[in-house]
Amino acid sequence: MTAPSATSFIPPVDAEMATGSLVINLSRIASNYRRLCEELGDVPCGACVKANGYGLGASQVGQALWAAGCRDFFVAIAAEGVALRRALPDARIHVFAGLSSAPASAFAEHQLIPVLNALGDVTAWRAFSSELPCDLHIDTGMSRLGFDEQEMVAIAADPSLIEGINVDIVMSHLASADVENSLQSAAQRQEFEAGTATICAVHPGARRSLANSSGIFLGTDFHYDIARPGAAIYGINPTPWTESPMSQTIHLKGKILQTRFVDTPRTVGYGAAHAVTGPTRLATVGAGYADGYLRSLSGNGTAWIRNVEVPIVGRVSMDMVTVDITALQDDTAEVGEWVTLIGGDFDADATARAAGTIGYEILTSLGQRYQRRYIGGPTEAEIGS
Numbered sequence: 001m002t003a004p005s006a007t008s009f010i011p012p013v014d015a016e017m018a019t020g021s022l023v024i025n026l027s028r029i030a031s032n033y034r035r036l037c038e039e040l041g042d043v044p045c046g047a048c049v050k051a052n053g054y055g056l057g058a059s060q061v062g063q064a065l066w067a068a069g070c071r072d073f074f075v076a077i078a079a080e081g082v083a084l085r086r087a088l089p090d091a092r093i094h095v096f097a098g099l100s101s102a103p104a105s106a107f108a109e110h111q112l113i114p115v116l117n118a119l120g121d122v123t124a125w126r127a128f129s130s131e132l133p134c135d136l137h138i139d140t141g142m143s144r145l146g147f148d149e150q151e152m153v154a155i156a157a158d159p160s161l162i163e164g165i166n167v168d169i170v171m172s173h174l175a176s177a178d179v180e181n182s183l184q185s186a187a188q189r190q191e192f193e194a195g196t197a198t199i200c201a202v203h204p205g206a207r208r209s210l211a212n213s214s215g216i217f218l219g220t221d222f223h224y225d226i227a228r229p230g231a232a233i234y235g236i237n238p239t240p241w242t243e244s245p246m247s248q249t250i251h252l253k254g255k256i257l258q259t260r261f262v263d264t265p266r267t268v269g270y271g272a273a274h275a276v277t278g279p280t281r282l283a284t285v286g287a288g289y290a291d292g293y294l295r296s297l298s299g300n301g302t303a304w305i306r307n308v309e310v311p312i313v314g315r316v317s318m319d320m321v322t323v324d325i326t327a328l329q330d331d332t333a334e335v336g337e338w339v340t341l342i343g344g345d346f347d348a349d350a351t352a353r354a355a356g357t358i359g360y361e362i363l364t365s366l367g368q369r370y371q372r373r374y375i376g377g378p379t380e381a382e383i384g385s
């Protein structure tokens with residue numbers, strides 16, 4: 001008997017058997033990317049495709065962005081870079097967690113660029129290669145990854161600490177870019193100016209990068225030499241203080257598994273969290289928290305059937321939600337009909353607001369039981385170019 005493969009997981013779901021349908025619009029992803037390029041003017045725009053392209057498929061998204069002109073891609077850990085390399089043979093792939101996520105030899109083997117986050121990383125990379133490119137990360141306020149204040153003081157006093165390596169990008173990450181007129185963004189920018197001055201004195205050819213999605217909309221002061229947005233590419237609003245300049249990229253639907261007529265008194269779902277108060281028609285839809293339809297949407301979510309808005313009632317179950325379809329006057333919702341869960345005006349951001357989270361979490365939670373279809377993708381020729 002052979003042991004099940006450690007990498008086995010839910011196989012791709014085909015149309016006939018799917019109870020959930022996720023359509024991912026690659027031409028919208030490309031047009032969002034171009035919108036960011038427009039905002040950046042002459043400054044090049046990279047793309048974050050970590051966490052499997054924010055849940056939407058790093059390979060597919062990566063190839064669509066490559067066709068749109070993107071050349072620098074950012075992932076969180078080396079393993080993601082290894083997978084992305086197969087889809088993008090010629091891209092520059094940068095790995096935020098750098099040498100903490102894989103040995104130096106793996107970066108060389110797959111032509112990945114490690115972000116060096118500490119002086120110890122610099123020492124290790126220099127011993128490995130003085131030629132292969134690396135990035136440097138200065139911590140200016142996230143306190144997560146990057147050279148800390150003491151290390152920056154040490155580098156200023158002794159620039160040889162960062163000599164003997166080939167630096168591509170010097171970066172830092174904004175903590176409050178999605179807050180309009182944040183004092184923290186201004187302070188981080190000042191600290192980044194000082195830090196990059198120190199580093200670029202040793203590595204004059206290094207490219208400076210500060211802006212994530214929201215950072216791009218803080219103005220040209222934040223653009224530097226390359227931006228690295230993620231969320232906005234996928235349709236999440238980078239300017240929460242005003243209307244979104246991005247277009248939405250996904251449409252999620254669930255299939256009706258059963259309908260029923262319920263009269264009072266009766267409750268719906270676990271914990272009897274919803275009570276039917278009068279003659280009510282309910283539909284049970286095949287998507288639940290195991291599919292990334294978050295449990296915090298219990299009693300808060302909204303669905304659409306035939307363009308009629310209908311509420312999610314009771315608790316979200318693992319595999320199902322219950323929808324009150326009484327508002328459908330003609331009363332004809334049927335088993336097998338599709339209900340929109342995310343789409344139209346009710347996009348990932350709206351879903352997030354209802355769930356008490358952020359659009360990032362909605363996208364990266366999207367499950368593996370949906371039939372995933374990509375539309376508007378690039379041609380073979382565009383991918384190869």
Ligand SMILES: *Cc1c(COP(=O)(O)O)cnc(C)c1O
Nearest residue numbers: 048173212213214228229230231
């Ligand atoms: C995720 C990430 C980004 C992209 O941020 P968005 O808000 O999704 O645009 C940029 N830089 C770093 C270091 C990140 O971790």
